[in-house]
Amino acid sequence: MSQEIDLSGRAAMVTGAGSGIGRRTAHVLAEAGASVACTDVNAASAQETATAIQEAGGQAISVAHDVVDEAQWAAAVKATTDAFGNLRIMVNNAGIELVKTIDQISTADFRRVMDINVLGVFLGIQACADVMHESGGGSIINLSSVAGLIGAPRQAAYCASKGAVRLMTKATALELAGSGRKVRVNSVHPGIIETPMMNDLIMGVPEDQREARIAQMHARHPIGRLGQPTDIANAILFLASDMSDFMTGSEVVVDGGMTAN
Ligand SMILES: NC(=O)c1ccc[n+]([C@@H]2O[C@H](COP(=O)([O-])OP(=O)(O)OC[C@H]3O[C@@H](n4cnc5c(N)ncnc54)[C@H](O)[C@@H]3O)[C@@H](O)[C@H]2O)c1
Known part of the structure; x- marks a missing residue:
């Protein structure tokens, strides 16, 4: 028996909704009936x-919001509940990549990656967990990466941040479930x-090496193609919905088989 996902009557927040995966996720959640607060540091x-x-017939607002700023979190959650009430879905998507060698990564670089990718997710969980519980329950979805599961050269800071998101997810899942x-x-x-993030990575490679780099990226995905934002948005949609009601503390890998071997 098939079941349609219907999120009508539920509000969702998506951080980093101005680009790539966040933008596509905001659309997919809205298409399923959610009212979506699209937040981004790029207003x-x-x-x-x-x-x-809105033009496609969905419900949405935008909020200028830097995930590293605690006060802005409170304001963004308030803007969402003022507009739509009933906050039930939180997608901690905003993030940055950094491709540098160990010798090139400055303390400021490292801190910035950890601030946005880790502290930003933590503040999101802290700002919305009680509000979501009081709304009748909810689902928080944190964007980690394959880089939170396996290492990669020139990505020490990024891998550290995404590994931290993986275990922070499990720790907070246990704590929230355990506290009822x-x-x-x-x-x-x-x-x-x-996404634009991936394009930036390719543009950072010397021009005569770009084609080889793209071929290398393809070769890492046994399924034979790179991922599209919709591939990730669909997994987020499932986690946002009651169809995943028995899932918490899980890591959902959407990588075309990259980490299967
Ligand atoms: N694209 C990939 O290959 C890939 C792979 C694995 C994981 N991810 C993760 O998915 C998420 C989205 O990636 P994407 O590829 O769509 O990136 P993207 O660069 O296209 O979009 C990221 C968005 O986050 C916003 N942002 C950056 N810093 C912010 C801040 N401090 N506060 C609020 N918003 C901020 C940016 O303005 C941008 O709109 C990230 O967490 C990324 O690490 C991406």
Whole structure:
């Protein structure tokens, strides 16, 4: 028996919703009926996502929001509940990549990656867990990466941050379930997904090596292609819905088989 996912009557927040995976996730959640707060440090891009959702007949607002700023978290959650009430879905998606050797990574670089990718997710969980519980329960989805499961050269800071997201997800899932709060927490681990983040990585490679680098990226995915934002948004949709009601503390790997061997 098939079951449609219906999120109508539920509000969702998506951080980093102005680009790539976050933007596509905001659309997919809205298409399933959720009212979506599209937040991003880049206010104009968040607004573009919200406008596109509205034009497609969905419900959305945009919020200018730096995930590293605790006060802005409180304001973003308030803006969402003021607009839609009933906060039930939180997608901690905002993140940055850093490709540098151990010798090149400065303390400031390392701190910035940890601030946005780890502290930003923690503040999100802290800001919304009780609100979601009081709304009747909810689902928090944290974007980790294959880089939270396996190492990669020139990605020490990024791998450290995504590994931290993986275990913070499990720790908070246990704590919330154990304290009787009806809030599930799961992590998603994408392979290489064609987004502006990935394009930036390719542009960072010398021009004469780009084609080889792209071929190398393809070869890492046994399924024969790179991922698309929709591949990740669909997994997030499932985790946001009641179809995943028995899942908490899980790591959902969406990587075309990259980490299977
Ligand atoms: N693209 C990939 O191959 C890939 C693979 C694995 C995991 N991921 C993860 O998925 C998430 C989304 O990646 P993407 O590829 O869509 O990236 P992207 O660069 O296309 O989009 C990231 C968005 O986050 C926003 N952002 C950055 N810093 C912020 C901050 N401090 N506060 C609020 N917003 C901020 C940016 O403005 C941007 O809109 C990230 O957490 C990334 O690490 C991506």
